[in-house]
Amino acid sequence: MHTKRIFALAGLGFAIFGASACAAQGISDGVVKIGVLTDMSGAYSGNVGPGSVLASKLAIEEFGGKVLGKPIELVVADHLNKTDVAASKAREWFDRDKVDVITELGNSAVALAVMNIAQSKHRMTMVTGAGATKISSEECKPTNVQWVYDTYALAKVGTMPLVESGTKTWYFITADYSFGHSLEKDGARFIKEAGGKVLGSSRYPFPGTDFASYLLSAQSSGAQGVAFASAGADLQNEIKQANEFGLTKRQKLVAMLMSITDVHGVGLKAAQNMHFAETFYWNLDDESRKFAERFYKKAGKMPTALQAGQYSAVLNYLRAVQKSGSDDVTDVMKTLRSMPIHDAFARHAKLRADGKLIHDLYVVSVKSPEESKQPWDYYNILKTVPGDQAFMPLSESKCPLVKQ
The missing domain is CATH 3.40.50.2300 (Response regulator)
Structure with a gap:
C-alpha cells in the first residue's frame, strides 16, 4: 500500500525528464x-x-x-x-x-x-x-x-414492459441468498409500480437441482407470470422442469437474469418467447x-x-x-x-x-427455432433502453460517496 504511493509520487517528481519516465515510476x-x-x-x-x-x-x-x-x-x-x-x-x-x-x-x-x-x-x-x-x-x-x-436495472427493464402489456400477476421462484433476494425485491417493486401484483414467492437453497415443489406452487398460484430470480445452471433447470410441468401453456416464464449460454443450454424450443433484459448481444x-x-x-x-x-x-x-x-x-x-x-x-x-x-440495456425476446438463421442467432432486440433510464438514479442511491 505504502509502496504504491511512493512510486506514484516518484513518477510525478521525475515528470521533467519525460512522460515515459513518469509513467514507469507509477x-x-x-x-x-x-x-x-x-x-x-x-x-x-x-x-x-x-x-x-x-x-x-x-x-x-x-x-x-x-x-x-x-x-x-x-x-x-x-x-x-x-x-x-x-x-x-x-x-x-x-x-x-x-x-x-x-x-x-x-x-x-x-x-x-x-x-x-x-x-x-x-x-x-x-x-x-x-x-x-x-x-x-x-x-x-x-x-x-x-x-x-445490477438487479435494479434488470428488474426494471425486464418486468415493467411486460406488466404494461398485460402480465399483471406474478409469482417468484428465488435463489435464497443476497443476489436472489435483491432480484425479487427489485422485481416486485417495479411490478407494483407498473400496476401489477405479486401473488407469492418460493425461496430455494442455492444451488438447486429439483424445483418441482416450487414450480407446482407457482402453477397453483394462477399467476400470469412466473419470474425466476436465479441464474446459470439453476435457471436452466428451472426452465426445463417448467416445460415438463406444462407451465408454459398458461403462464409466461420470465428470467430475471438470463444469458445466451442459458438459452443455448435449454434450447430454443424450451426458451422461445422468453423476455428479459440484456446488457450485450454478440450480433448487435x-x-x-x-x-x-x-x-x-x-x-x-x-x-x-x-x-x-x-x-x-x-x-x-x-x-x-x-x-x-x-x-x-x-x-x-x-x-x-x-x-x-x-x-x-x-x-x-x-x-x-x-x-x-x-450504459445501455436491451429488452430481448428469444427466437423460435424457425426464426433462428445461424448458430447462436437467438435474440430479437425489441428495445434499447438508455442507461440513465435503466439504472437507479443517484437521487435514490444510499451510497455514502454520493452527495445528495
Missing part, C-alpha cells in the same frame, strides 16, 4: 497484476468462469501484454461460490502476490466480502458478474466499480461481432454479456492505468470516472460517483 512492483476470482466449476461457470478468464486475456492482448512499458500478469482462482474461500484468496493475492485489482466476482455474497478486503488494503475491485444493487448503493466502496448490471453491430468472433475462435461459443463485460472492465482498467500513469487505486478510479467509456460491450457509458457504470 507502476508498483514493476508489474500490473490482475486477479480473476470467479466461479470456474459451479452453477455460474457457464456465464462467467473460463469465458471471463478468456475475455480478460483478450483485453490484455490488445495492450500487447504491457502497459506503460511494464508487463501485465493475470492470476486466476475459483471461489467455489463460498465467501470464506474468496476472502482467503483475496487476502493472499493482496498481501503475498501484490495483485492490484481483483475482477469478476460472480456471486454477490463473494463480491461484498472481497470489496471490503480490497478497501482495507487500498486495492481495487471490479465487479462484473454480481448484481446485488447494494454493491453500488449502501455497500458502495471508493475502491470498487460495478461494471455490467459490427463492434460486438468483431469482439465475439475473436472470442468464438478460442472458446467455440459466443460470449455472454458478463464475459463481454469482463473484457470491457479489464480493457478500461488498463486504459485508466495508462492514462493516469499509475496503478494506484485512487489514481485509477479518478481517471476512470473522467473517461468516456466505449468498447464492444459498453455504449454511451460513464462511471458514476457510486462506482456504477451507466
